[in-house]
Structure formats: C-alpha cells, structure tokens
Amino acid sequence: MSKMKACVLYGPLDVRVQELQVPQLKPDQALVKVKAVGVCGSDVHYYEHGRIGRYVVEKPMILGHEAGGEVVAVGEAVTNLQVGQRVAIEPGVTCGKCKFCKEGRYNLCPDVEFLATPPYDGAFCEYLAMRADFLHPIPDHMSYEAASLAEPFSVGLHACRRAGVKPGDTVAVLGLGPVGLLTVVAAKAFGATKIIAADLAPIRLEMAKEMGATAVVNAQEQDVYKFIMQETGGLGVDAAIETAGSTATNLLAVQAARRGGKVALVGLPPNPEVPFNVFTIADGELDIFGIFRYANTYPTAVELLASGIASVEKLVTHRFTLDQAKDALDKARTDKQGSIKVMVNL
Ligand SMILES: [Zn+2]
Ligand SMILES: [Zn+2]
Known part of the structure; x- marks a missing residue:
C-alpha cells in the first residue's frame, strides 16, 4: 500500500x-x-x-x-x-x-x-x-462516527469545564449546531439539571431534547431572554454558553447569566466587535471565558461517549x-x- x-x-x-x-x-x-x-x-x-x-x-x-x-x-x-x-x-x-x-x-x-x-x-x-x-x-462497541464526534464534543466539554458547570446547575446553550448540541450533552455530563437550549431551527431544537435539554426555545417565535428568565425564576442561568457565533447571541449570553454567573463564548461572530454592557458584567461580577478548541478533553470525551451518555x-x-x-x-x-x-x- x-x-x-x-x-x-x-x-x-x-x-x-x-x-x-x-x-x-x-x-x-x-x-x-x-x-x-x-x-x-x-x-x-x-x-x-x-x-x-x-x-x-x-x-x-x-x-x-x-x-x-x-x-x-x-x-x-x-x-x-x-x-x-x-x-x-x-x-x-x-x-x-x-x-x-x-x-x-x-x-x-x-x-x-x-x-x-x-x-x-x-x-x-x-x-x-x-x-x-x-x-x-476507543472500545469496540463505540462507533467510528462517535469517535469523530469526540472532536466537537471536546469543544463542549472544554466550555463546560472553563465555565465550572457543576451538579445542579442551570445552563443555557445558545445555538444548536453540532457543537451546541454536544455542549448540551457535556452540560448534562457535568451534572447540570436544567439545560435550556435555543436555536432558530425546529430540527435542532428537537435534537437538543434528544441530547438532554430540559427546555428548548425557538428564537424565531419567542423572546429567548424572557424565556430564560421565566425558566429560572427571574434569576438567570449559572452558565450561559454561546455557540451560535452571532452578535445577538453573544449579547444574550451576558444578559442571561445570573449575577455571579459564568459566560463561555465559543462561536465567532462575523463582526467580532460586540457592544457588551460593562455595567451588567462588572456589577454582576460575571466571569467571561473565551473558548478556543480544547485541551485534555479526549479521554473524557471517549469515556462519556462509550458510556452511552447520548x-x-x-x-x-x-x-x-x-x-x-x-x-x-x-x-x-x-x-x-x-x-x-x-x-x-x-
Ligand atoms: Zn470541527
Ligand atoms: Zn507548545
């Protein structure tokens, strides 16, 4: 050969x-x-x-x-x-x-x-x-397709790790492409008990439910910010993870985090200048994490996927x-x- x-x-x-x-x-x-x-x-x-x-x-x-x-x-x-x-x-x-x-x-x-x-x-x-x-x-029972999905899954694991997602947390995932959907799985693996997933496409919202989202919201039909506030009793989420790469979802991630909450920015908006409200960030003591690919996630990704988590x-x-x-x-x-x-x- x-x-x-x-x-x-x-x-x-x-x-x-x-x-x-x-x-x-x-x-x-x-x-x-x-x-x-x-x-x-x-x-x-x-x-x-x-x-x-x-x-x-x-x-x-x-x-x-x-x-x-x-x-x-x-x-x-x-x-x-x-x-x-x-x-x-x-x-x-x-x-x-x-x-x-x-x-x-x-x-x-x-x-x-x-x-x-x-x-x-x-x-x-x-x-x-x-x-x-x-x-x-990877073990014999794990498919090669799952092995390939360990890559986007790693991004979700890295985001959850950086944002310190822990058992009992409420997490919002904004954007449900493959990385967003696998971030839902990662949030579940990290013990989040309420996972709110937002996107524009019904097929992706349906898939988010299958991956473990506890509530989904179609951004074309509803105000996502209001929905998240309703779901969290007006508090906001412990961690907001942005994967859509739009200006609107970047702004929303900062809005949707509770005071003292975490924000992880994964997606890259076409125009990287996003007018964040510094008062919201400083007054609320938000922790904002940039996410670039991942490190030290593959062994965890393989274990979790092999376990059949999703x-x-x-x-x-x-x-x-x-x-x-x-x-x-x-x-x-x-x-x-x-x-x-x-x-x-x-
Ligand atoms: Zn990729
Ligand atoms: Zn080096």
Missing part, C-alpha cells in the same frame, strides 16, 4: 478526489486507516472562501479534522498503541515544550499543527500519520463516501437548515 485516495481543496468550491502517496511514518507516529470524518463548519468555510481569518489556503490542502479510524502501522518509538486498535483522532498536535503546553493549555500552543488548518493537511483521505499520543483508543450518532443526518466528498461539502454548505452533521464514511 503506497497510494491512497484523498479529497483535496484547490480553491473555492474546487475539491478533487485524487491519488496521493500514503504518508511516511515518523518514529513517534502511527498510521491510521481513516473510517469516519465529520464535515465541520470550518471545512465548509475553507471550501467556500479559501480562508478563515488569518488562515489562508495557499496550496492544495486536504480538508477534515473530525476523524476516527483504525491503527494499521506504528512507528518504532510508539509504545502506547498496537496495530488493529480503534482510535479517536485528536486533530491538533502540539509542541509539548512551550509555556502553554507546560501549563496544560496546549490548545494555545503557537506551534500547533492542526488538521485541515493551513498549511496542514486534514483527514479526508484513506490514511493519516499522527503522533501516537494524539490517538485515543446517542450522538443521531446527529449524523447525511452520510457520504470519500468519492462523494464534494457532495458532502455541498450538502453541509447549502442545507444548513436541513442537515446537522454530515459524515464521510470510508
């Missing part, structure tokens, strides 16, 4: 499935036969625009960073994995040496090599060489093969209301 198929992005709306060399292994890497890759909002963004902020696709790049697969070879220095092991792939390989890595906040590592973030290739391919300490074994495969609304990767990207791009997670299975 020296050649493999890969889906390569050449420019806006131009992806091609072609033959590439199977990557060579470094001593500390394992070769993974990719089995499932989720299409993420960032993949769609690169596919549509060729860039996200300061990250610009300057040469052909393989998309995809939410993946699970099977180990088919290990480098000579690898001791933690064996051929045949099924794994969830943590997509950001960090240096392990800088201040941020040493602090355990390796998501902030300036030298991170993150799959499908230029200039690094991603996982829409048959074989991936990854440093072995970023491959997390049937996360239900989030997969559309499935494609690698040869149909363009269709998968187009589905995610053009049917945001009708799709939740689009998956490529190999």
